[in-house]
Amino acid sequence: MGIFYGFVAVVALVLLVIFGVGALGLDTLFAVVIPYAAIALFLIGFAYRVFKWAKSPVPYKITTTCGQQKSLPWIKNNKLDCPHSTWAVIGRMALEVLFFRSLFRNTKSELKSGPKLVHGDEKYLWLGALAFHWSFLIVFARHYRFFTNWECSVMTLVNNLDSFFQIGLPMLYMTDLILVGAVTFLFLRRVLSPQLRYISLAADYFPLFLIFGIAASGILMRYFMRVDIVEIKNLAMGLVGFNPAVPEGLGIIFYIHLFLVSVLFAYFPFSKLMHMPGVFMSPTRNMANDNRARRHINPQNPEVKIHTYEEYEDEFRDVMKASGLPLDKEE
Amino acid sequence: MYNSGKIIIGLLVFVLAATFPIWYNAATGQSDEYKPDPKIVVDTGYCVAETNYMRKAHMDLLNDWRDRVVRDGERFVNVQGEVMEMSLTNTCMMKCHWNKEDFCDECHNYAEVSPYCWDCHLEPKEVE
Ligand code: HEM
Numbered sequence: 001m002g003i004f005y006g007f008v009a010v011v012a013l014v015l016l017v018i019f020g021v022g023a024l025g026l027d028t029l030f031a032v033v034i035p036y037a038a039i040a041l042f043l044i045g046f047a048y049r050v051f052k053w054a055k056s057p058v059p060y061k062i063t064t065t066c067g068q069q070k071s072l073p074w075i076k077n078n079k080l081d082c083p084h085s086t087w088a089v090i091g092r093m094a095l096e097v098l099f100f101r102s103l104f105r106n107t108k109s110e111l112k113s114g115p116k117l118v119h120g121d122e123k124y125l126w127l128g129a130l131a132f133h134w135s136f137l138i139v140f141a142r143h144y145r146f147f148t149n150w151e152c153s154v155m156t157l158v159n160n161l162d163s164f165f166q167i168g169l170p171m172l173y174m175t176d177l178i179l180v181g182a183v184t185f186l187f188l189r190r191v192l193s194p195q196l197r198y199i200s201l202a203a204d205y206f207p208l209f210l211i212f213g214i215a216a217s218g219i220l221m222r223y224f225m226r227v228d229i230v231e232i233k234n235l236a237m238g239l240v241g242f243n244p245a246v247p248e249g250l251g252i253i254f255y256i257h258l259f260l261v262s263v264l265f266a267y268f269p270f271s272k273l274m275h276m277p278g279v280f281m282s283p284t285r286n287m288a289n290d291n292r293a294r295r296h297i298n299p300q301n302p303e304v305k306i307h308t309y310e311e312y313e314d315e316f317r318d319v320m321k322a323s324g325l326p327l328d329k330e331e
Numbered sequence: 332m333y334n335s336g337k338i339i340i341g342l343l344v345f346v347l348a349a350t351f352p353i354w355y356n357a358a359t360g361q362s363d364e365y366k367p368d369p370k371i372v373v374d375t376g377y378c379v380a381e382t383n384y385m386r387k388a389h390m391d392l393l394n395d396w397r398d399r400v401v402r403d404g405e406r407f408v409n410v411q412g413e414v415m416e417m418s419l420t421n422t423c424m425m426k427c428h429w430n431k432e433d434f435c436d437e438c439h440n441y442a443e444v445s446p447y448c449w450d451c452h453l454e455p456k457e458v459e
Contacts, residue, residue: 043346043349043350046345047342047346050338050342051332051338054332054333054334054335054338055332055333057333058333144351144352145442145443147351147352147356148351148352148355148356148361149356149361149365149441149443150355150359151443156445166447168394169390169391169393169394169446170390170444226387226388226391227387228386228387229387229442230366230367230386230438230441230442233441233442234366237356237361237365240352240353240356241353241356241357243364277341277342277345280341281338299333
């Protein structure tokens, strides 16, 4: 069912733009109001959820470890898999965020004829996820050219490499193919494996369809249905300068692209896509495993009223003295 | 809130990166009023195709010309009754748009594209 709802939702969004811009002529709504609202919702919702997470206490040190802990000097400590210091945590976190190291460890268990239970490596998810996220990042960063006149030499280099094969005009970006291929793979993975299909919800399919729609409309716009890039940049520059003017005749494909992107941004804080800030805030990843060296105090510990013997003696000194009990301090 | 220092710094970096165009454009005083103004110097009244098409799709046309010349050996097209050579330098540049800086580059700098055609093809230069 989830797959159906996810698909219908994205198709409905596309039809909504076609109807709204094509039939009703609501260009300002779709080119200015909705994008602003989406970005505002994104930034506020994002910060709100991060603050909410930051407010929840971490009662125990729950670092997940996959290596030898630092202990005696002659036992070799696995720094990255069982970090002991902040720098090691940063190293492990960087590898996780940039290269999805924990997905690399993914394993699967299968019941083979026999019956025999077989455990093995499963690297496809890692590869698919890595291809997807990196190409998404590159495509996303490339879009900054519409919003500033800043010529970033790193981006120029990336674009030159990306269009290395110089196919067609405008030249084909490899990341476009990889992005669509990876989204398709991530989708098929959920559909083809019965176990995964069983646990997949509309909230899993919807972002996949949405991102597929965004990539497909972007690719259509770049390679097949020409749009006036200069006018689009005028609009984008107006938007970031808070002085937007909607050019005439932008072409419905652009509105579809922009609207789906707006929906993605607006939807982000409410969805599982919040794994983006979430990975940084995972206590299992961002804590050093130094339990034995440094005490982790549970912030939820109630404040316990204590009454030391010293204070006790101060309180009852006279009575104790009178009944001849021994005292630590006479006065 | 726990670890507030680190979290606020992280969030701030993220928000600044996400809104980079806003404050960068404001800080460098780049006006969103600026619009590229490609200057057309020859008043023939027509291009090799309609202006509206050319604005959006001149790369398609160039690609098509290139394929037809290099692969099929066709050299000429008929534009509004006039026979023209399908040539980047001889037709586009020499016949009409010899002001490459004020024409092609005007848009391309704005849209941040730099076609690699000039690695091989000649661009017109002003002679003193
Ligand atoms: C999540 C954000 C976005 C994603 C994933 C995305 C995706 C894509 C993709 C895959 C392409 C194909 C070309 C390429 O790789 O550069 C593309 C093109 C395009 N996108 Fe986006 N897009 C996003 C946001 C936006 C926004 C906010 C705008 C509004 C200005 C926009 C306007 C365009 C335009 C005008 C093109 C055509 C570029 C060309 O012809 O060279 N996109 N997009």
